[in-house]
Amino acid sequence: MSAREPHGIDAPWARFRHVGRPMRKTDGLAKATGAAVYADDISLPGMLHAKTLRSTQAHARIRSIDASAARALPGVHAVVTGADLPVTYGVLPWTQDETALAIDKVRFIGDPVAAVAAVDEDTANAALKLIRVEYEPLHAYFDPAESLARHEPAIHEGRKDGNISKHVQLAFGDVDAALEAADVVVEGEYAFHGTTHAAIEPHCAVARYSPDGVLTVWSSTQITHYVQRALARVLELPAHRVRVIQPHLGGAFGGKSDPFSLEFLVARLAIVTGRPVKMLYTREEVFYTHRGRHPMQLRYRTGVSADGRIAGVDARILIDGGAYSSFGLVTTYYSGQLLTGPYAFPAYRFDSTRVFTNKPPCGPKRGHGAVQPRFAFEVQLDQVAHRLGLDPIELRRRNFIGAHTKTINGQRITSNGFLECLDRVERESGWRERRGTLPFGRGLGIAGSMYISGTNYPIYPNEMPQAGIQLKVDRSGLVTAFTGGNDIGQGSSSVVQYLVAEELGLTLDQVRVVAADTDLCPVDLGAYSSRVTFMVGNATIDACRKVREMVVGAVAAEWQVPPSHVVLAEGYAFDRADPSRRIPMAEAFVLAEEARETLGATGSYNTPALGGQHRGGAIGASPAYSFTAHVVEVSVDVETGRITCEKAWVAHDCGRALNPMLVAGQMEGSAYMGLAEALLEEHAVNRFGIHRGPSLLDYRIPTALDTPEFHALIVESLDPEGPYGAKEAGEGPLHPSLPALSNAVFDAIGLRLTHLPFTPARVLAALREAR
């Protein structure tokens, strides 16, 4: 069997026993009882505590660092500065522009400068105060337009294009001619403000360096494999002597998918002190560490025919990247590459530029790179519908790209349930009866979107599988699955458990999952780009089918029946012809072990060749796309400018819902996050580069009182290549939240909101301007 072979959409044994049901999670009770161990719950004998000294300057040269007094403080075991960790890193191999501690210069307030390991946190904090850093301030950039125009001083020196981090310009078809010939052209400017993940668990890492030269790092990461590679590089250790373990993870949303300073610091400090070292970020440090959603200034021109068919789309986007590259190269591509569905674009052009500024670095956040353009474009589509006097849902239907087709930029679309998504939200929200009949101040808005289920771009170019899994089959009847996939709360280990149980006819308690330990598990690229269910799921089925063949063969031989007569289900091997003949799976495993050898198998998944032929054409090329539509209902108080989202209907095509309860949880959680980004949240610095409110009180994430009533409507367009037809559910359902909200406000009070966030002050200002 090959890593690229699809396994089909059907149940392995006539009907699904587990898949499609609302099952518990494999780690649910551990989490409910407090037994689940997260990074900061780890405590090792003799462990030291480390803290980071951070830059007080937004952009400055470091003239000198004097750590002698800190080193002399009783209880301090080590102080490290940039010179101790000079090797650069970065999640993408082409943009390794970070160091664990600043060398020669700092690029934002909060940039790590030095670190201390001491007997306890209090001593480490006291030592930080004794470190003297002399800075020579440089001109600091806070406005991306200035970074575009001005090259000196450069935030990163030695680059040929000044403060530009990445520029992508791609055109498909003749956009100018299409816009020229269009009956109606709508043009507009839009802005996304910048938000952060705000996972409730702060970043934490613990390191131990054992006498045999093995470095073990437990980290709150969603990318163990990349962290292992980065640690080996920066610490100049062979990768086989670096072990990275992800304990239970307290939320990530993309915010833990870069290698972070603290992982290198605890590793270096453990090596130089000979003691285990822990570092836990404060909430304030988490805000400065950031890697959140990029602020973008977006300009769109959309040409349509009189009957509402899109003729061409022209986009120009300026992206504020903050101080480092992170995933910025991908962000820049995604800002254009992922807009070309669920609507057919006959012609499309985008020009996206990401620049550096002296602010906390941006990175990937749930819906990476695509949420901001989607906001702008879906608001523009609403403007188009209004201009043409068309129902906005009907406009979207008319432009549906279809299933089993290609986008203008060469992305292969397989299954596509977008029309059903539109139908569901239209029906469930009472759109036809209610829209236009609601009183002033109350409105309904629609938006659609699509998103990737992983991509065929493996971050560092290689031909090896993107997902690997290993099964250990025990004569007790237990199967242990070893997966490199990072369970960040989305339930990826549970998905592995369900699939193994389904394939091998086991009960759920006969399957245990060991995840995200680089010593124990085959390589998996990690939890990002919504790749896990699709890729790890396929790898799991691949491994199971190998085991299945061994077990079925042995049982068939024992019973002297053809293998096709043997069925594995509900903990037993049955004879299809005589269901009274059955043995527990433990006995079936024994038969197979006797007939063959110690039982086990590996499985893997790799994407087929995908993507357009243009440069970067593989970025955003996914083996399957998910589709979403939202209808959002708002009430707007024009006296106070306060928008309240009352209800949201979220229809999402996730392919087969392996566990609909977990899918619904992803849909509700995504929509909640997107709506909050539009209404409440803003991640920004003031004119000195100081964060405006680095706390969970000032950065307002919704409470149980703020959250609207969600209606999660699962749409299942079974995908020919997904595991049993499954696609992603973790990120796609976020995208339409923001534009649907804006469109609902227009329906409510006739005000077109194009610049996020929609805080009361901004709404009032927009109302004043409109009058």
Place this chain on the structure above:
Amino acid sequence: MHLKVNGDTHDVGAPDHWTLLEVLRYRLGFTGTKQGCDKGDCGACTVLLDGEPVLACLILASLAEGHEITTIEGLAPRHVAIAGAGVDPIQDAFDRCGALQCGFCQSGMILSARALLDTNPSPDDHQMREALSGNLCRCTGYTQIFDGVRLAVAERAGTAAPRRAWESPDTAERPPSAT
């Protein structure tokens, strides 16, 4: 100082300025109590003090002397001690409703829910939301947490399990059974 945690009295030493959260986590090993912000904003460190939910990060450990402290680790044993079996019904209902995504906020969330149901066994929607509003969750959008509380309420009252938010009226599946 002497701290009574989950029914046992612990003789523990810690610096004067340590909070109850620090002592619970780093001296006594009750790591189920989480630290999300250390300044009273997120609610992850919620524990029960004489049955009342409090933020362990805002209380000096020494001020908790003489009080009954319940952490998430004490909930299931407390349930067993009153002739129950397995875990507390709220813990179980949360698991059966998908409320536990990353799980980091859930120790505090479940204790807040327990405190609510101990004083008000059948809260209305607003009372439930208000009682949980000090516990921030970033994963769920709260919907499946509400499902979990409603399920626990219904089972205690012996009424039918309510339909969960994501289930269409014609969905045949009910929540996974308690067994």
